[in-house]
Amino acid sequence: MGRKFWVGGNWKMNGDKKSIEEISKFLQTGPLDPNVEVVVGVPAIYLEYAKGILPTNVAPSAQNCYKVPKGAFTGEISPAMINDIGVKWVILGHSERRHVFGENDELVADKVAHALESGLNVVACIGEKLEEREAGKTEEVVYCQTKAIADKIKDWSKVVLAYEPVWAIGTGKTATPQQAQEVHQKLRAWLNKNVSESVANETRIVYGGSVTGANCVDLGKEADIDGFLVGGASLKPEFVQIVNAKK
Numbered sequence: 052m053g054r055k056f057w058v059g060g061n062w063k064m065n066g067d068k069k070s071i072e073e074i075s076k077f078l079q080t081g082p083l084d085p086n087v088e089v090v091v092g093v094p095a096i097y098l099e100y101a102k103g104i105l106p107t108n109v110a111p112s113a114q115n116c117y118k119v120p121k122g123a124f125t126g127e128i129s130p131a132m133i134n135d136i137g138v139k140w141v142i143l144g145h146s147e148r149r150h151v152f153g154e155n156d157e158l159v160a161d162k163v164a165h166a167l168e169s170g171l172n173v174v175a176c177i178g179e180k181l182e183e184r185e186a187g188k189t190e191e192v193v194y195c196q197t198k199a200i201a202d203k204i205k206d207w208s209k210v211v212l213a214y215e216p217v218w219a220i221g222t223g224k225t226a227t228p229q230q231a232q233e234v235h236q237k238l239r240a241w242l243n244k245n246v247s248e249s250v251a252n253e254t255r256i257v258y259g260g261s262v263t264g265a266n267c268v269d270l271g272k273e274a275d276i277d278g279f280l281v282g283g284a285s286l287k288p289e290f291v292q293i294v295n296a297k298k
């Protein structure tokens with residue numbers, strides 16, 4: 052079975068009701084390739100609002116959640132709450148969560164495991180920093196981040212793995228298709244060796260980091276790039292082009 056192309060927009064801490072309405076309109080107009088699964092990461096406070104106005108072929112996603120269902124964790128939201136409003140996705144381990152808010156591999160893995168146990172689909176993000184790449188540690192870093200998750204989950208069917216090199220996020224410095232493909236292919240080989248052949252064959256590995264309408268077609272041609280996680284460009288009509296990169 053082929054892997055369905057997957058394109059996510061990560062709005063991060065951007066937008067308001069008015070801009071969400073505008074985004075919903077350009078997504079409605081599309082047209083979005085029906086062979087692509089489309090998800091948008093919405094600030095938690097707007098999730099229910101966005102769910103009410105997004106076209107039905109675009110699934111809203113939370114951008115984070117905690118590792119337990121409820122309790123004294125001021126400011127956090129849980130997978131149970133995300134489920135309660137009918138949202139099916141959460142992005143976890145984004146580099147901004149890891150590097151601005153100090154989330155480590157273990158916490159990210161606990162969150163992924165709990166979100167999956169709660170029935171959510173998870174976009175699990177990994178990626179190396181510039182100094183790690185320059186020190187030749189890219190593989191070591193992404194394997195370690197993936198292993199932390201793999202050690203805590205059994206079912207990969209609801210996981211999309213997002214490879215987002217930190218140096219490419221919000222910088223305009225996109226990984227070349229060859230750079231991205233190399234890491235994706237190695238990650239798939241890692242899954243094959245350490246999880247299973249079927250998980251390696253079936254798990255979507257998507258690329259994130261300065262993806263635009265201009266570079267998405269070439270990136271999307273690579274054998275192990277199964278889609279994108281898009282930041283800045285997901286707030287603009289250009290996102291439609293990125294969804295349709297394989298057309």
Ligand SMILES: O=C(CO)COP(=O)(O)O
Nearest residue numbers: 061220221260261282283
């Ligand atoms: O972090 C990203 C998506 O999660 C990528 O952001 P940019 O597309 O703005 O570089």
